[in-house]
Amino acid sequence: MKKRPSIKKRRTKNDVNSGISSVDQSNHESVECISSSLSMNIESIKKRTGHSPDIKFRKVDIGKNSGMKSVIVYVQGLVDEITVTDFIIESIMNSPRFSSEIMPQEAIGIISEEVVSMGGITTEEKWDSLYLSLLSGDTVIFVEGSNVALIASTQGGETRSIQESTTNTVVRGPKEGFTESITTNIAMVRRIINNPDLWVESMKIGSVTNTDVSIMYINGIAEKKIVGEIRSRLKKINIDSVLESGYIEQLIEDGTMTPFPTLHNTERPDVVAGTLLEGSIAIFVDGTPFVLLGPALFIQFFQSPEDYYNRFFIASATRFLRIFVFIISLIGPALYVAVTTFDQSMIPTQLLIMIAAQRESVPFPAIVEALIMEVMFEILREAGLRMPKAIGSTISIVGALVIGQAAVQAGIVSPAMVIIVSITAIASFATPSYSMAISARLLRFVFMISAATFGTYGIIMVFILVLVHLCSLRSFGVPYMSPLAPLIPSEVGDTVVRRPLSGRKARPKLTTADNKIREGEHQKPQAAKDTGMVNAFYQKRGKRGSK
Amino acid sequence: MNRTIFFLIVIGTILLSGCWNKRELTDIAVVSALAIDKNEEGKYVGTFQVINAGNIASGEQGGGGENAPIRVFSATGESLIQMSRNAAAKMPRQLFYEHVKLLVISEELAKNEGINTIFDSLDRSPNFRITTRVVLARDTEAANVVKVLTAIEKLPSEGIIKTLKSAETMQGETVTVDIHAIMNALRSPGKEPVISAFTLKGDEKSGERIQSIQSTTLDANLQAKGIGVFKEGKLIDWLEDDAASGTVWALNKIQRTVMTLDWENEIDAVALEVIRQNTGVTIEMISGKPKISIEIRAEGDIREVKNQLDLSHPNILMNIEKKLGKKLKTEIEDAILRAQENKSDIFGFGEMVYQDYPEEWKKIKADWQDVHFPELKVDVKTDIFVRQTGLRNKPYFSDFE
Incomplete structure (x- = not known):
């Protein structure tokens, strides 16, 4: 609880230091509104933006012979330049609608209503919002003599196209993943949920970056109180910048003192859609393909979209496997340490002898050996992430040789330990959610140390502590471990196992509002009673047979 | 503030308390078998078979097979615990009893002193597993049984147990018993324990050398030999061949x-x-x-025929069944008679009486073994059924004439 204000304080200090806000302040007070003089407006923008060359000013005469002048301002790269030339500059220049009698104020109206054939066009008098629009890719049109500016939405420019998501890949299911553009991302979800009840609210967060943040929910399904809570938490954020949704996540989560993520994130529109249908709220942040989903439950981090696309036997089996594997990645090395140093009587004799023979020449106690190997693996993993791709293979060869071969041959570690560390490493990648996998990575060391001090008893102790901690967590007021704790029997069917879709009658109770029914009655598939669907020959034979 | 102090105390206890009961694998000597003898001075002589891990698993370190997989040493003591303490003085590592697979008791010890005191100590020990198998050493010292190296199985104790098990299932003249079963029998007034015996054939000295298992024939070989019958914790008789087999039948432990x-x-x-x-x-x-009736139903395949028997004929098969039944009946009756002569209820009939007629049992409990069991009427019924005659009916040589 103490952490948050201190962060805020530091951020505001940065603001002052950078000098941005001081300029901001002076401008605010002196000229708040647009002047009617073109040159003054141009000058004002140039001064405010520090003569940045990517802000383009295009002087255009209105009509062929009206004698009125206008300036079109846009930021190069943020706008779709073809739209600006074709639909704004050209139509204003060539419009026959203007004559010398027309007053500047009228001209504004004519341009927006009759000349520019574009979708979004609004008027603006205040500098503040004008800058926001300009810098987010809109085009501003000033007319000589008018203190109102037109803003045409021309957002465009280069963005990454929709590609397959890299973090949540599936075999079956849609392949597309979110991009860095918030409008594209929102549209991708809209394309899946074709319903007017899909509501989006927008806001700008970050006193310097002015990042677009949107929340999306399904009206009637999402619990109003939770929506309100998320909205107010977002509004409370006062920070200079939002560079990724992680910023938002860390500022709105229920508590910071936990290794477990209390907000889900995904790169996949189908996951967002599926979670929205269970009453969650999605938070989109411009500039990142990772969309936040809250309230998040512990079990959600083990759900893969594929669970719902595959038939339930397979889905249940893989779900079960994932939870089992998560436990391995948590306590794998710890169990090895505990069993070999405390509870040797738990191992079958033959196995004990094998392990003992391998450890005969290892100079370290089991825990030190385990820590060496785990740290070594963490180093390799971190290095593998950071290094340039071109030398990746070098590192992996060196790593494999150092960890796998040389360390064993040098007698520094035992082969059994290598097996344990590798299975743990592989296990940690089987968790669908990266943020849950890395929390297991951290807790693993806690388990190892307690195992080295108290043996299996220590593992159980820490396990209980972690369980108690998990049960105490809340995500936007919703118990983190629900529907297991508190137990909601009707929803347990989508936790460790996933029951058939035909049995999924209602939405989760804790997170949904009025609209709770998911499916109608009699959804269980049934075999056809008559054979009318098969071909006539078979039918005839069947009839004769029955006689 | 209080929470911080509490937290520090918790952290402190975890980090400063040291490692309770921590034993690295390189600090323990895994005892795989323990033999108990008694010397002339009346002291227990324990022979410890310690696994030499580095020589068993042929891993990266090589080794494996060049040196003996076990190291045997002995210690004496007035009691078992004394003996174990004395043994510790001879080992660089802590003796680890949890994996003791085999307990060998010498014939002399079992006959003269009985096994009651030994089993009290084993029962009390938190380290000994009650699933440890027990055998007797017959015609040899118990120490010799654990000293001999076995072929095929690298670990001699494992070899003995597997021999015992395969003899039990394939031959039916031995029983595999563990500490738990013996304790139960010793405790109960209506049951006496039986323990299988092993004997050493060949030169016991050369059996200890690694060279002995490097040749195709072994200089010294361990062999299951008979079942020891106990009464009041003392060995009183050996059962062999038909007597052993009949006993195993009556104990319902026959498998194949x-x-x-x-x-x-x-x-x-x-x-x-x-x-x-x-x-x-x-x-x-x-x-x-009490009157006991034993009913045995056995089913089997005919696997060998020396005469020219036409096994496709039902009368012949029925005749075989009847004769086999009769033979089995006499075998079992002889075994029971032998037990009655020994006045030792190794079948646990007394226990069954206790379970079915607890009131009557109270009256006869005190002198069950000496008075009631020897006079017990036992009625044996056998029913043998030939399921198959192997892959053919008539022997192939029946057409030769």
Whole structure:
């Protein structure tokens, strides 16, 4: 609880230091509104933006012979330049609608209503919002003599196209993943949920970056109180910048003192859609393909979209496997340490002898050996992430040789330990959610140390502590471990196992509002009673047979 | 503030308390078998078979096979615990008893002193597993049994247990018992324990050397030999061959054995491999005296025929069944008679009486072994069924004439 204000304080200090806000302040007070003089407006923008060359000013005469002048301002790269030339500059220049009698104020109206054939066009008098629009890719049109500016939405420019998501890949299911553009991302979800009840609210967060943040929910399904809570938490954020949704996540989560993520994130529109249908709220942040989903439950981090696309036997089996594997990645090395140093009587004799023979020449106690190997693996993993791709293979060869071969041959570690560390490493990648996998990575060391001090008893102790901690967590007021704790029997069917879709009658109770029914009655598939669907020959034979 | 202090205390206890009961694998000596003898001074002599891990698992370190997989040493003491303390003084590592697979007790010790004191110590020990198998050393010192190296199984104790098990299932003349079963029998007034015995054939000195298992024939070989019968914790008799087999039948521990039958002057002409059997024991009270009826139903395949028997003929098969049944009946009756002569209820009939007639049992409990069991009427019924005759009916040589 103490952490948050201190962060805020530091951020505001940065603001002052950078000098941005001081300029901001002076401008605010002196000229708040647009002047009617073109040159003054141009000058004002140039001064405010520090003569940045990517802000383009295009002087255009209105009509062929009206004698009125206008300036079109846009930021190069943020706008779709073809739209600006074709639909704004050209139509204003060539419009026959203007004559010398027309007053500047009228001209504004004519341009927006009759000349520019574009979708979004609004008027603006205040500098503040004008800058926001300009810098987010809109085009501003000033007319000589008018203190109102037109803003045409021309957002465009280069963005990454929709590609397959890299973090949540599936075999079956849609392949597309979110991009860095918030409008594209929102549209991708809209394309899946074709319903007017899909509501989006927008806001700008970050006193310097002015990042677009949107929340999306399904009206009637999402619990109003939770929506309100998320909205107010977002509004409370006062920070200079939002560079990724992680910023938002860390500022709105229920508590910071936990290794477990209390907000889900995904790169996949189908996951967002599926979670929205269970009453969650999605938070989109411009500039990142990772969309936040809250309230998040512990079990959600083990759900893969594929669970719902595959038939339930397979889905249940893989779900079960994932939870089992998560436990391995948590306590794998710890169990090895505990069993070999405390509870040797738990191992079958033959196995004990094998392990003992391998450890005969290892100079370290089991825990030190385990820590060496785990740290070594963490180093390799971190290095593998950071290094340039071109030398990746070098590192992996060196790593494999150092960890796998040389360390064993040098007698520094035992082969059994290598097996344990590798299975743990592989296990940690089987968790669908990266943020849950890395929390297991951290807790693993806690388990190892307690195992080295108290043996299996220590593992159980820490396990209980972690369980108690998990049960105490809340995500936007919703118990983190629900529907297991508190137990909601009707929803347990989508936790460790996933029951058939035909049995999924209602939405989760804790997170949904009025609209709770998911499916109608009699959804269980049934075999056809008559054979009318098969071909006539078979039918005839069947009839004769029955006689 | 209080929370911080509390937290520090918790952290402190975790980090400063040291490592309770921590034993690295390189600090323990895994004892795989323990032999108990008694020397002339009346002291226990324990022979510890310690696994030499580096020599068993042929891993990266090489080794494996060049040196003996076990190291044997002995220690004496007035009591078992004393003996174990004395042994610790001879080992660089802590003796680790949790993996003791085999306990060998010498014949002399079992006969003269009995096994009660030994088992009290084992029962009390938190380290000994009650699943540890127990055998007797017959005609040799117990120490020799754990000193000998075995072929095929690298770990001699494992070898002995597997031999015992395979003898039990394939031959049916031994029983595999563990500490738990013996403790139960010792405790109960209505049951006496039986323990299988091992003997050493060959030169015991050369059996200890690694060279002995480098050749195709072994200089010293361990062999299961008979079942020891106990009374009041002391060894009183050995059961062998038919007596042993009948006992194992009556104990319902037969799994797969071979029964043979003489036929028209040919000895062991027909061999039946028993594939499943069930021994049911029922008790009746007739005028205050229990009467036992044993009913055995066995089923098997004919696996060997020396005569020209036409096994496709049902009469012949039924005849075989009847004769085999009769043979089995006498075998079991002899075994029971022998037990009655020994006045040792190794079958646990007393226990069954206790379970079915607890009131009557109270009256006869005190002198069950000496008075009531020897006078017990036992009725044995056998029913043998030939399921198959192997892959053919008539022997192939029956067409030769």
